[in-house]
Amino acid sequence: RKTAPLPDDIRARKGGEPLVSLTAYTTPMAQMMDEHCDFVLVGDSVGMVLHGLPSTLGVTMEMMIMHGQAVARGLRQAMMVIDMPFGSYEESPQQAFRNAARLMAETGAGAVKLEGGTHMAETIAFLVARGIPVMAHVGLTPQSINTLGGYKVQGRDDAGAALMADAQAVTEAGAFAVVLEKVPANLADQITAEVDIPTIGIGASAGCDGQILVVDDMLGLFTAFKAKFVKRYAELGKEGEASIARYAREVRTRSFPGPEHIFADQAPGKG
Ligand code: KIV
Ligand code: NA
Numbered sequence: 001r002k003t004a005p006l007p008d009d010i011r012a013r014k015g016g017e018p019l020v021s022l023t024a025y026t027t028p029m030a031q032m033m034d035e036h037c038d039f040v041l042v043g044d045s046v047g048m049v050l051h052g053l054p055s056t057l058g059v060t061m062e063m064m065i066m067h068g069q070a071v072a073r074g075l076r077q078a079m080m081v082i083d084m085p086f087g088s089y090e091e092s093p094q095q096a097f098r099n100a101a102r103l104m105a106e107t108g109a110g111a112v113k114l115e116g117g118t119h120m121a122e123t124i125a126f127l128v129a130r131g132i133p134v135m136a137h138v139g140l141t142p143q144s145i146n147t148l149g150g151y152k153v154q155g156r157d158d159a160g161a162a163l164m165a166d167a168q169a170v171t172e173a174g175a176f177a178v179v180l181e182k183v184p185a186n187l188a189d190q191i192t193a194e195v196d197i198p199t200i201g202i203g204a205s206a207g208c209d210g211q212i213l214v215v216d217d218m219l220g221l222f223t224a225f226k227a228k229f230v231k232r233y234a235e236l237g238k239e240g241e242a243s244i245a246r247y248a249r250e251v252r253t254r255s256f257p258g259p260e261h262i263f264a265d266q267a268p269g270k271g
Contacts, residue, residue, distance in 0.1 A: 002077040007133035007176040019210025025067045030074025039079040042068045049216045059085040068107030082109040086143040093126035115141035117166020121173040128174035136170035140182035155183045171195040180204040203229030
C-alpha cells in the first residue's frame with residue numbers, strides 16, 4: 001500500500017509528470033479514483049452536482065464535513081483536499097483559520113482549497129504559518145459569480161496581468177499549488193512558466209502541471225449543462241436512465257423478479 005502524498009510532495013511535482021485529480025463527494029466515488037489520482041478534491045461543486053443547488057453559494061460547512069468524511073473513508077493512497085465553502089473564510093484570516101482547522105480535524109483532509117488571488121494572499125499566509133496547507137484557486141472563482149457577472153473566461157486581454165499577479169501572490173503567500181479555472185491557454189502556460197508551484201488546470205491548458213475535472217461531469221452523471229472544458233469519458237447518466245426504464249418495464253410486465261431472484265420454501269440441500 002502506498003501512502004498518500006503530502007502537500008510538499010505535490011509541490012515537488014512542479015514541471016514533472018502531470019498531476020491527476022478529480023473531485024469526489026462519496027465513498028464509492030473516492031474508492032473508484034483512489035489508485036488513479038494524486039489528489040482528490042472534495043469540491044464545493046457538491047452543492048450543484050449532488051444537492052441540486054443553483055450555484056456553490058449555498059454550500060455549508062456541515063455539507064463539506066459530511067461529504068469530506070465520506071470521501072476520507074474511500075481513500076488510501078490519494079491525498080484529500082477539501083474546499084472551504086462560501087462565507088467560511090473571506091471575513092478575516094482568523095475566521096479562515098477556525099473553519100479550515102475544523103474541516104481538517106473533522107474530515108482528515110490533508111489541505112484546504114480556497115478561492116481568490118491577491119486579496120486572499122494574507123489569509124493564505126496566515127493559514128500556512130499555522131499548519132494548514134493551502135491550495136489556491138484563481139481565474140474563474142465560482143463563489144464570486146455574482147460579482148464576476150457570469151461564468152466567463154477570465155484573464156483575457158487587459159485582465160491577463162491581474163490574473164498573473166493573482167497567481168504570483170498566492171505563490172508568495174505559501175500556497176502549495178494553484179487551480180487555474182477557465183483561463184486562456186497561453187496565459188495558463190505563462191503562469192505555469194512563471195510560478196514555482198504546480199498549476200492545476202480546469203479549462204486552462206494541457207501545459208499545466210496537472211488537471212482536475214468534476215467527476216460527475218466526466219462520467220456524464222451531471223447533465224444539467226456541460227462546460228466546454230468538460231470531456232465526457234462516459235455517459236453513465238444515460239445508461240442509468242435506460243436501466244431504470246428497463247426495470248420499470250420488467251416490473252410492470254412481471255418479468256422481474258425472475259426465478260433466480262426469488263426464494264423457495266425450503267433451503268436447497270435441506271430436508
Ligand atoms: O468545487 C470544485 O469542483 C472545484 C474544482 C472544479 C476545481 O473547485
Ligand atoms: Na470549488
